[in-house]
Amino acid sequence: MSKKLLPAVGTLLVFLNIGMLFCPDPGAKTGVQIFSAAVGGLVIVLGSRSSKPVAAPAIGPSAAPAPSPPAPRPEAEIVAFLALLQENGRLVDFAREDIAGAADADLGAAARVVHDGCRKVLDEYFDIQPVHETAEGAQVVLEAGFDASAHRLLGSVSDHPPYRGRLLHPGWIARSVKLPRITGTTDGRPWPVVAPAEVEI
Numbered sequence: 001m002s003k004k005l006l007p008a009v010g011t012l013l014v015f016l017n018i019g020m021l022f023c024p025d026p027g028a029k030t031g032v033q034i035f036s037a038a039v040g041g042l043v044i045v046l047g048s049r050s051s052k053p054v055a056a057p058a059i060g061p062s063a064a065p066a067p068s069p070p071a072p073r074p075e076a077e078i079v080a081f082l083a084l085l086q087e088n089g090r091l092v093d094f095a096r097e098d099i100a101g102a103a104d105a106d107l108g109a110a111a112r113v114v115h116d117g118c119r120k121v122l123d124e125y126f127d128i129q130p131v132h133e134t135a136e137g138a139q140v141v142l143e144a145g146f147d148a149s150a151h152r153l154l155g156s157v158s159d160h161p162p163y164r165g166r167l168l169h170p171g172w173i174a175r176s177v178k179l180p181r182i183t184g185t186t187d188g189r190p191w192p193v194v195a196p197a198e199v200e201i
Contacts, residue, residue: 077179080192081125084180089117092194125178131171140167 085091094114099107122128131150134140142151142163150171153163184192 076182076185076191079194080180080182081121083192083194084121084125085118086195087117088121089114089119091118125180127175127177128172129175131173132167134167134170136167136170138167140165 082092086093090110091114094110132140142153142161142165144161146161146163150173153165154168155165157163182192
């Protein structure tokens, strides 16, 4: 039933109810009441189905959402640090080189260059200190509550500290880190260049 028919049906119900006032037959009056109630219920049901929710008015023009900033790339800092190790110590060249047939003397000379350059970079960007100041080979005692992530226990280890043993390696821990700034990246190449290609002109 369309909305245009609802007023006509409502008018019909009004006339039926007026007619009941002047109807002498009680049975006919009851029939008209039942018919009026049925039609009235039908009008209510159809009217509720035909109604549509009204959309809330817009409050001004909708602004386009601002583009989200690019996600940070912590891995880029690692690549930049690797570039420093390559620049100062030729670490990538050394690691990528096939040394299967190289003489020990040649490897020793190359290792000295790598060692000096990489140590310079580490000293500049990291404050690295030993976990234990005790000399290697000395006896150490690890009491309850020791930093388990900073120690690797070897041999026959009991269930509970204290642990007594010989220090095989003092370990290393970073007290501070100063990674290099990321420069020279583009949208098409979001990672720093580890080592630029060298072209002699």
